[in-house]
Amino acid sequence: MKQNLIGALCAIVIMGGAFAQTPKKPVAKPAAQTAPVVEAKDAATIEFEKFRAEMEDSNPAELFEMKGEEQWKTKRGPKNVALAESCDLGQGVGKIDGAYVKMPRYFADADAVMDAERRIVWCMVEKQGFKFDDIAKKPFANANFTPDITNLVTYVAGHSRNMKIAVPLKEPKVREAWEIGKEIAAYRAGPYDFSCNTCHGTDGKRIRMQNLPNLSTPAGAMKGVQGWPGYRMTGGVMLTHQWRMGDCFRQQRFPEPKYASDAVAYLLTYMIGNANGQVYKGPGIKR
Amino acid sequence: MKNNIMPAAMATLLMIALPAAAEGDYRAKAIAVIKKDFQPRGQASIDRLAEDGLQAVCNRTGNKPPEGVGRAMEADQLADVKYPADGKLMGDWKAGEKLAQSGRGFTWSDKPGLPVGGNCYNCHQISPKETSFGTIGPSLYQFLKLRGTQPDIQKYVYSKIYNAKAYNLCSDMPRFGHIGALGEKQIKDLVALLLDPESPANK
């Protein structure tokens, strides 16, 4: 790749240049732009918010919750076991009330920090006997297909409605995941030099009409957490927080993060952890 | 691709040259996780995860490189700009506007191929007719009036689009010409979008 070659060469040259010699004369910078920046909360945003409550009140996400409930309670998989009788989301086997807002957390049985989706996948593999590769082949919904895992996550998330986010950041393993997640968010690479923070590291910015939450702040992080899993109006599909992380990397022009991987779990730990203490409203509706 | 996340030689130089990041340990772990947990998809190959020199410097300094390093590297980026052989820097603003609207290109879901979209409206206000614009970058509306009197403004705009890092090493803006995303014609058309008196950006 051209970019890497030039970049690497130039960096080495520069290191020599910068420290062995006097720095070159700085390039004159033209004066900063003076045109006013339009306020983040424009008329369109206010207009959308007028209908927000109504949209959330009757959200097709509930259809997926219903399906997820049935799948959670039904004996399934090669081992013919129900998740309701085998899966521990951190609150005890089969207990789902408040479980979603307390993840990611560290699970000793898996020796890993896991977000809700990763944990349910783990249960499907370990307890029900499904094959991970089969789940990971088509992990997210499209126009014609909604994976079981999406229904299950939506169901579990629905049982944390109106509860406070409480990622256990005091646990050393979770803390470390948060720290690594923070670094992943800041990591610039790819053809456009983008990191997560390019769009989500500053307050009050928009891409096109879309407000960009600053994920390093409690309020911004909550905006990135609220509404996931979400029913996406575009295409009318139910999508999870894992999907959203992948779509950020897509737009960052990165390759794809592996499904239910450490990378995604750590990034979610950073983001959801930053939203600690705030109230989660349950599965949402997204643009 | 070069499998290492950063060329070893360069890493060493950086270690000596720049103050070690306070949380460098987590950064190293993050790089290891990134290396392990991404897979190629569509045109988005794994080698995209490797930092080039500029990215490495920005990543290690929280996008605030020491003054001397920043200036020197900016100069290097500027030296890399290739101007049109015919000396003409202004193209067709209408083509520029169309290009500015498109955010396509380089994602795993885009078809491979060049040129890609200019992505301009994602981050900048330009024509007042387009009300759906981003605010990551400054407004460019009335650019000619506000900036047009500066000497060599065409050259500045051309080189800024070609390689925004020539003026601000850790700018959020991609290096469209440097990475080959936009060719000479496309950049000329975008220059015209900002500097042609007939362009809606200046109406």
Next chain:
Amino acid sequence: MNTTRRTVLKSATASGVLAGLIAAGALRPEQVLAAEWNKAAFEAKDTAGALKSIGAGAPSNSKDLILRVPDIAENGAVVPVDVVSNIPNTSSIWILVEKNPQPLSASFDFANGALPEVSARLKMGQTSLVKAIAKADGKFYTAQKEVKVTVGGCGG
């Protein structure tokens, strides 16, 4: 007429019965069609054609017919629309999106205590007028409002 339709719907489920009624002259064919999906109205390519098919040639504007839609749609795929008729004896409501390839979106008949109001969500391909039509005592009324459909961003 609506009462007739409902009676027919309830008692005559087999198409044979319907055919018999038509043959006997008890029902005009369009009344039978109306009880089923109104193909002509839904497949009409413009508002005038759709209105004609539902028998509402030139409805009059009414401030008692309330149409609540966003000025700007957050997403053209899901535009919330609320229609409330305060016109006495409203029996039916239609919703149309003028610039959709097939403008008629839905129609509703109300009976047995149902209030003449409905909320629904519609697809809109582009910025367009949204129209509500209400029928009361055999007369047609209308209200309309423009909804802007904007360029999408990314993410969510």
Next chain:
Amino acid sequence: MADPMKIRATMKGDVAEIRILMAHPMETGQRKDAAGNAVPPHFIQTMTVEVGGKKVVEGLVGTSVSRNPVFGFKMKGAKVGDKVVVNWVDNKGDKRTDEAAIA
């Protein structure tokens, strides 16, 4: 087989509010799939709402109703415990009937 509807019916004063979510693709026939083939139309055409055994709403639906349709209705004369039965039929003849009690 079609997925179940979600019906929520609640008394607010003397008015029953009925909210219905339907699981349906509502294909217009104008969309193309990833391979570029036209996706055939597939949409709900008729629906009815019955409360306490009486038909209160009869709806006809076109392709421009959103995917996974949401409808809201109100009625007077109903009471807590009354049964709400909703059914729909689509252009392929698929159908679904679900019920709920007014809360």
